[in-house]
Amino acid sequence: DQQVKQNSPSLSVQEGRISILNCDYTNSMFDYFLWYKKYPAEGPTFLISISSIKDKNEDGRFTVFLNKSAKHLSLHIVPSQPGDSAVYFCAARSVDTGTASKLTFGTGTRLQVTL
Amino acid sequence: DTGVSQDPRHKITKRGQNVTFRCDPISEHNRLYWYRQTLGQGPEFLTYFQNEAQLEKSRLLSDRFSAERPKGSFSTLEIQRTEQGDSAMYLCASSLEAGRGANYGYTFGSGTRLTVV
Numbered sequence: 001d002q003q004v005k006q007n008s009p010s011l012s013v014q015e016g017r018i019s020i021l022n023c024d025y026t027n028s029m030f031d032y033f034l035w036y037k038k039y040p041a042e043g044p045t046f047l048i049s050i051s052s053i054k055d056k057n058e059d060g061r062f063t064v065f066l067n068k069s070a071k072h073l074s075l076h077i078v079p080s081q082p083g084d085s086a087v088y089f090c091a092a093r094s095v096d097t098g099t100a101s102k103l104t105f106g107t108g109t110r111l112q113v114t115l
Numbered sequence: 116d117t118g119v120s121q122d123p124r125h126k127i128t129k130r131g132q133n134v135t136f137r138c139d140p141i142s143e144h145n146r147l148y149w150y151r152q153t154l155g156q157g158p159e160f161l162t163y164f165q166n167e168a169q170l171e172k173s174r175l176l177s178d179r180f181s182a183e184r185p186k187g188s189f190s191t192l193e194i195q196r197t198e199q200g201d202s203a204m205y206l207c208a209s210s211l212e213a214g215r216g217a218n219y220g221y222t223f224g225s226g227t228r229l230t231v232v
Contacts, residue, residue: 041225044223101146101210
């Protein structure tokens, strides 16, 4: 039961253009969403997050949009840079008592930014 | 502070052997988590500690797996009688209590890659 889905395993974008990574979820108890970036042989690194009470959060080149009614979120990177090439994971936290500390991750999208 | 440290970085073991991994969290973090990541998948939650107490365990954590966090500092994850299906990246993360910080203060280590042959 994949509660967080990233349906695009890979994405290729030219340098300077916008990268849009998508994530869908099924669990209505998720109240907080995060994006992580992972380089090979390293652990995931936090990128940006959004609470379910908001629909947008922006941090520099990174913006996350949340559409609760569609259970969909997206990460926009503008402009894309070669150093952004990595695997991006969408993650979600449930408001359920007892699961308050664990994150549920998607399967990741590999972004390649080409010159 | 050097972040979350995991040791070893890589471990190759024969099926049936026991292995133990160590995680040293960020010193002021009272929560510590173990996740497992297999090829093509995202990290999956295994267990977490608040100080020395193990508060939640996933059903993924079979009887062959045991985790400890003595004195609320470093943690160990032991796998007994390893199987080929245990081959994965084992990730440790630490944080302050949930709700403090934009990402719940989750900082991951670089992981231990286990290969069971």
